[in-house]
Amino acid sequence: MADAREPLDIAPGITVMDALKRVLRLPSICSKRFLTSKVDRTFTDLTGGACAIGEQPIKGLLDPKAMARLAVGEALTNLVWAKVTSLSDVKASGNWMYAAKLDGEGAAMYDAANALSDAMIKLGIAIDGGKDSLSMAAHAGGELGDDGVLLHIDLSAGKRRLGGSALAQVFDQIGNDCPDLEDVPYLKRVFEGVQGLLDDELISAGHDVSDGGLLVCALEMAFAGNCGINLDLTSHRKSLFQTLFSEELGLVIEVSKKNLDMVMGKLSSGGISAEIIGQVTATPSIELMVDGVTHLKESTSFVRDMWEETSFQLEKLQRLASCVDLEKEGLKDRHEPSWKLSFTPSFTDxxxxxxxxxxxxxxxxxxxxxxxxxxxxxxxxxxxxxxxxxxxxxxxxxxxxxxxxxxxxxxxxxxxxxxxxxxxxxxxxxxxxxxxxxxxxxxxxxxxxxxxxxxxxxxxxxxxxxxxxxxxxxxxxxxxxxxxxxxxxxxxxxxxxxxxxxxxxxxxxxxxxxxxxxxxxxxxxxxxxxxxxxxxxxxxxxxxxxxxxxxxxxxxxxxxxxx
The missing domain is CATH 3.40.50.880 (Class I glutamine amidotransferase (GATase) domain)
Known part of the structure; x- marks a missing residue:
């Protein structure tokens, strides 16, 4: 593997599709279908506890402090879609999976803990001591339709660092420029602003930008909605791969066209910047333009198959292979069920x-x-x-x-x-x-x-x-x-x-x-x-x-x- 401090070096001939074929198959990015149907996940009440996980281990190879801040940010941008009573009611638990006995790692963990503490204080969130796993050293060779508008809320002030990203990982590199969360109070403001939009029922769908970057975030929204998207991005003088695959913290929300002005106004009044990056389409296809140049035009199912592939391979280690193949084939023709009722439900007399x-x-x-x-x-x-x-x-x-x-x-x-x-x-x-x-x-x-x-x-x-x-x-x-x-x-x-x-x-x-x-x-x-x-x-x-x-x-x- 390349030295951790070398700049990311992607060959000039690599296209967006070349990169996607690798990134979408990475276990940290790919479909988690192999996990979701093997445990009970039904619910018994309208309210309860919402859980979210933030983990950025590869970023820790570059900057332990940034890793800690990003982990907090990732957890909160995952949690923000559940309406919570208050940000101050969020409680965190840390699991310190550090090889602390190796040279330099104890000091790195100390730096990470201090950075985490500072971020938590600014957010007003409590964290317990959590669980320690300090002997971890290892040595190895919204709703379907065509009126949805996609907004990107950037939490990095326009930075697009690629260090420690999935893109770097799939090209056997780490990079030298690590994403970070420099403005913790802004994260708090965004969290509360999005919670307000949820209160007003103005968000059709939402996803956090983390593993895989902005493009993967938008694709996963399309996969979940079984729909298409037209992305029209502006690079803001960043490279193509920085624009698409940087894992700087952020959110993508889908809002209805008729509510767009209202949403933009509410965000602006809260001191939150949002950029229109595309729209949802009823036609199941993915189209990507950056600075007016088309870089991707494929069916949603074709791209989704790449994202599902690793999961199906893992499932074949756990389930009868013929059952896995049947489910894989069924995805190609997936559509919403045509359910009908022969009666009207009613409360008990x-x-x-x-x-x-x-x-x-x-x-x-x-x-x-x-x-x-x-x-x-x-x-x-x-x-x-x-x-x-x-x-x-x-x-x-x-x-x-x-x-x-x-x-x-x-x-x-x-x-x-x-x-x-x-x-x-x-x-x-x-x-x-x-x-x-x-x-x-x-x-x-x-x-x-x-x-x-x-x-x-x-x-x-x-x-x-x-x-x-x-x-x-x-x-x-x-x-x-x-x-x-x-x-x-x-x-x-x-x-x-x-x-x-x-x-x-x-x-x-x-x-x-x-x-x-x-x-x-x-x-x-x-x-x-x-x-x-x-x-x-x-x-x-x-x-x-x-x-x-x-x-x-x-x-x-x-x-x-x-x-």
């Missing part, structure tokens, strides 16, 4: 919510259960009286199921979240199949690992009482499991086959319709704000009931009709 004699439902949990609170909340919202019942309660006779109108077994992992930690029970007995080996049973997902995704399902005709009136609907639901039901009695709805179940079966029921077994988790999305996305044309309110509440309301109606 007030008479069921106010009565003093609500039917009791037992929510059974065991060691490792993780869906009991969401399930209890869903039944409560439908007018039931949910009870938290453990298997120990039943075994020692403290509670009898005879006093309950319904019994629910929730999801989870018995004895640790690992494959084969506890074999899934046979479900045929519950659904009327007895000991027949041809009846439903649990096996592992075809992919070979736990999957958590918001997937599409279609509800079909069936005798299931909980699905009455929902037939014909297509909609989204959370799936989170590493086992799948095999075989089927009566299919209720099917889903895109992420788990390998026959014909994509997602639920089965008994012939009388009173017993329902399903793999997805409607209890995790019985309110609309628990949907990560839904069609604009749906007649629903974001804080209102989702279609899945109907399942639980159907059970309540059945209890009312049957004494």
């Amino acid at each position: 007030e008479k069921y919510m106010t009565t003093t004699s609500k039917p009791k439902v037992a929510v059974i949990r065991e060691e490792g259960s993780n869906g009991d609170r969401e399930m209890a909340a869903a039944f409560y919202a439908a007018g039931f009286e949910p009870w938290d019942i453990t298997m120990s309660d039943l075994l020692n006779g403290a509670v009898s199921l005879h006093e309950f109108r319904g019994v629910v077994f929730v999801g989870g992992f018995s004895y640790a979240d690992v494959l084969d930690s506890a074999k899934g029970p046979q479900v045929g007995g519950v659904l009327g199949g007895g000991g027949d080996p041809s009846q439903p049973r649990f096996i592992h997902n075809e992919s070979g690992r736990f999957e958590c995704r918001f997937t599409s399902v279609k509800i079909k005709d069936s005798p299931a009482i909980m699905l009455k009136g929902m037939e014909g609907s297509t909609l989204g639901v959370w799936a989170a499991h590493d086992i799948v039901m095999m075989m089927g009695l009566r299919r209720n709805f099917t889903l895109s086959n992420l788990n390998g179940s026959p014909l994509g079966v997602a639920a089965i029921c008994s012939p009388d319709g009173r017993h329902l077994a399903m793999m997805p988790h409607p209890e995790r999305c019985f309110l609309m704000w628990q949907f990560p996305w839904y069609p604009k044309q749906w007649d629903v309110e974001k804080k209102g009931p989702s279609p899945w509440l109907q399942m639980f309301q159907n059970a309540r109606e059945w209890c009312s009709r049957n004494g």
Whole structure:
């Protein structure tokens, strides 16, 4: 590797596409798809804690003080998109991963700690001692549309330093000119200004400029929105690569054309400068101009495939390769789901919510259960009286199921979240199949690992009482499991086959319709704000009931009709 103090040297013939092919495949830049679907990531409330990470280890090779300031800046420009009560309520924790016993590294860590402390004091943010890992030495050889305007809020006063950047790294260099955060009070002003725009619902989308630089930031926004962008940048007398790949701190926000003047006015009144750098297009293509010269014109899917490639390679080390290939192919034709509802969701009838004699439902949990609170909340919202019942309660006779109108077994992992930690029970007995080996049973997902995704399902005709009136609907639901039901009695709805179940079966029921077994988790999305996305044309309110509440309301109606 080149000496850390040598200027960055990119060969004259290297084009923007040449550089992108390398930068977008870097693990720190590429798609994190290989991480996002392997853990639970559903939510239970409108408010909570927002977390963000800032880390700039390569910059530390050039300037430990700048690295510390940049790490703070990166964390805050990641966090700014979540509306927080106040910047002063942000609390930081440090993890000092330094090879402090090597010559010079102890002093470098001291300098970094002092720089971090100074920045935190100016921001009004507290930081604890955090975790130390001081033996780390190693030796190695917005919304889719065409009316969105993109604004760049620069936090570096026009500097475009390339030291320690992803661009330098992919060309086996480090560089000599390290980005930095020289104006900490301005960062604070920008943070508060953007939070104000969020309050006024004036931001359609936003992203921080950090790993990869301004171009990568804009591309990732296009990938997330499955749309196109026209970037028209001015170099301000900087080089092409400085303009596109410098990792100086900044933000890119998308605002509607009709709100552009208002947003620019609000930013200006707050002492914040913003530059228009392009617009969003409904046509899925990427066009890049710098100083009037076109440097890139490709389909969004072509560029996104480069960004996804490393993730898919990593996924093949964790999942069945054929499943990875299917997902990769599916991305090429990805479009928004065409969901439709055969009914209109509504809150539970007030008479069921106010009565003093609500039917009791037992929510059974065991060691490792993780869906009991969401399930209890869903039944409560439908007018039931949910009870938290453990298997120990039943075994020692403290509670009898005879006093309950319904019994629910929730999801989870018995004895640790690992494959084969506890074999899934046979479900045929519950659904009327007895000991027949041809009846439903649990096996592992075809992919070979736990999957958590918001997937599409279609509800079909069936005798299931909980699905009455929902037939014909297509909609989204959370799936989170590493086992799948095999075989089927009566299919209720099917889903895109992420788990390998026959014909994509997602639920089965008994012939009388009173017993329902399903793999997805409607209890995790019985309110609309628990949907990560839904069609604009749906007649629903974001804080209102989702279609899945109907399942639980159907059970309540059945209890009312049957004494």
